[in-house]
Amino acid sequence: MNIWNRLIELFNSSTSNHEEMNIVDSIAKSKILYKKLISITHPDRNPTQEELAKVLSERINANRYNYRELKNIEQEVYKKLLKP
Known part of the structure; x- marks a missing residue:
């Protein structure tokens, strides 16, 4: 049972880490990409x-x-709008 708890904990922490990285990326990079x-x-x-x-x-x-x-x-912009 302990191994299952650790696997669940590992999965939850990796999911949380991806969300945290998106928040950091959103703060740092979204303004530049938005303007572009x-x-x-x-x-x-x-x-x-x-x-x-x-x-x-x-x-x-x-x-x-x-x-x-x-x-x-x-990606959608480059596929649909710029390369019709």
Whole structure:
């Protein structure tokens, strides 16, 4: 039984560690990435894909302080908006 408790404790601590790293990354890196993405996806800069640019800009604004989600959106921007 002791080994199961240790495994559960190990799993919980690793999950917590990932969340803590996201918080640190969010504080340190999200502002820079946010500015970069919002300038790329601004609807005025993408007149041919204005609707997609609006949707991506809204998602970027909603996740302004979440670095992990901004990284996911960044990949989507490069796949959908910049390389159609």
